[in-house]
Amino acid sequence: MERIDDIDLRILRILQEDSKKTTKEIAEKLCLTVTPVYERIRRLEKGGLIKKYVALLDKKKINRSVTAICMVSLRYHNEGFIDKFDRQIKELKEVQECYHMAGKVDFFLKIHLQSLDDYHDFVRLKLSRIENVGVLESYFVLKEVMHTTEYYI
Amino acid sequence: MERIDDIDLRILRILQEDSKKTTKEIAEKLCLTVTPVYERIRRLEKGGLIKKYVALLDKKKINRSVTAICMVSLRYHNEGFIDKFDRQIKELKEVQECYHMAGKVDFFLKIHLQSLDDYHDFVRLKLSRIENVGVLESYFVLKEVMHTTEYYI
DNA sequence: GATATAAAAGACATTTTATCTGCTTATGGA
DNA sequence: TCCATAAGCAGATAAAATGTCTTTTATATC
Numbered sequence: 001m002e003r004i005d006d007i008d009l010r011i012l013r014i015l016q017e018d019s020k021k022t023t024k025e026i027a028e029k030l031c032l033t034v035t036p037v038y039e040r041i042r043r044l045e046k047g048g049l050i051k052k053y054v055a056l057l058d059k060k061k062i063n064r065s066v067t068a069i070c071m072v073s074l075r076y077h078n079e080g081f082i083d084k085f086d087r088q089i090k091e092l093k094e095v096q097e098c099y100h101m102a103g104k105v106d107f108f109l110k111i112h113l114q115s116l117d118d119y120h121d122f123v124r125l126k127l128s129r130i131e132n133v134g135v136l137e138s139y140f141v142l143k144e145v146m147h148t149t150e151y152y153i
Numbered sequence: 154m155e156r157i158d159d160i161d162l163r164i165l166r167i168l169q170e171d172s173k174k175t176t177k178e179i180a181e182k183l184c185l186t187v188t189p190v191y192e193r194i195r196r197l198e199k200g201g202l203i204k205k206y207v208a209l210l211d212k213k214k215i216n217r218s219v220t221a222i223c224m225v226s227l228r229y230h231n232e233g234f235i236d237k238f239d240r241q242i243k244e245l246k247e248v249q250e251c252y253h254m255a256g257k258v259d260f261f262l263k264i265h266l267q268s269l270d271d272y273h274d275f276v277r278l279k280l281s282r283i284e285n286v287g288v289l290e291s292y293f294v295l296k297e298v299m300h301t302t303e304y305y306i
Numbered sequence: 307g308a309t310a311t312a313a314a315a316g317a318c319a320t321t322t323t324a325t326c327t328g329c330t331t332a333t334g335g336a
Numbered sequence: 337t338c339c340a341t342a343a344g345c346a347g348a349t350a351a352a353a354t355g356t357c358t359t360t361t362a363t364a365t366c
Contacts, residue, residue: 012215015208019172022352036315038354049214054207054302055168061202062165062306067252069261086298093305098298099220105292108222112304139258145239145251149207149302151265152246153215175323189344191325 004049007032009153011040012050016150019053056149064112067141068119070127072107075134082106088130094122105137116140157202160185162306164193165203169303172206209302217265220294221272223280225260228287235259241283247275258290269293 004012007030014026027037044050059065074081082100085107089098097110109127113119119138127133157165160183167179180190197203212218227234235253238260242251250263266272272291280286 012208012210016210017207019206019208023354024352033316034353035317035355039314042354047214048211051209051211053172054170054209055165055172056204056207056302057165057169057304057306058201058204059304061200062304064304069252069254090299095299096302096304097300099222099294099300100296100298101222102293102295107298108292108294139261140255141252141261142255143253145253145260146243146248147250147252149209149249151210151212151215151217151249153210176325177323186345187324188326188346192343195325 004044007036008040008044011037012044012153013150015041015050059112063114066113066115066119067144068109068111068113069139069141070109070111070123071105071135071137071139072109072127072133073104073135074106074132076132077106081132085130085132092122092126094118094126157197160189161193161197164190165197165306166303168194168203212265216267219266219268219272220297221262221264221266222292222294223262223264223276224258224288224290224292225262225280225286226257226288227259227285229285230259234285238283238285245275245279247271247279 010030011026014021014029023034023038023041027034030037041050059067072085074085086098086100089095089107089109094111094113095109096112097108099108100106101108111119111122113122119140123136123138127136163183164179167174167182176187176191176194180187183190194203212220225238227238239251239253242248242260242262247264247266248262249265250261252261253259254261264272264275266275272293276289276291280289
């Protein structure tokens, strides 16, 4: 991928905010015609800079009001165990984010659920049954202060 | 918003995964014509169930390879202070997520940056200068095991 | 500074998609 | 059974995306 210039950046900022904006609307904002804008977007897609386009849903309206953060430490740290944990975590539909961390905690999970009861079940029936899971530390979100999918570029 | 049925759910699953799918493509998957699919999508948008459509960028390709997790505890917990922290955090472009938590830690931040040096500057010049910030605990992501914007519905 | 060359932008035609309208078919009570 | 209502279909129209070709602009070289 060649370098991206200022026009590319402005296009990316717009699309991060609202990907339904038409090429024409974007072109007008940038004082260009549709063709260059169209071609730039295609180039950004082909180059993989734009990964995908998605619809974002309202958590509350689909009944996923509980957000839990869970820090997991494994008992043993052989490479095989870490990969195994990775694979098993990816199977769990409740998990929205999972990071392998540097530090005393090994993994960091963000989980979305309907209720605290569901979290109880999640830990008891799924998470704690994954082999080699050691310490679990759970935190619950009281209020989402901010949450964006955009990067400041 | 009226209840959502199984067809709505199937539409939402598709749009969460790829919002560029055309009404026609979705209609074919669901064995319907474009009109009902079109109207359902409009209804889901109007009802606020679909919040927005966005483009997701590749973190690495835009030079945001470092993800830090930061747990913040405030010194004092009067209501005013909490709101003030909220407002000031929202101003920081590096912060992608911020949650007010239940427990011994007050806030939970996810931050995206170019380098560890930038994190150093972020903490030194921005975070630690916010009034009333007490303990900071930082973690760094070694590997993103999973990260999705989709909800399992 | 003039000129050659390539990259970027524009103009416009064509294809595809979104959107609207009117009509038909299910569905669930009274 | 019949009515009322919601959901779906078919086809027309408007708008957007896409492709092609031309013009402009920037850049490098002489």
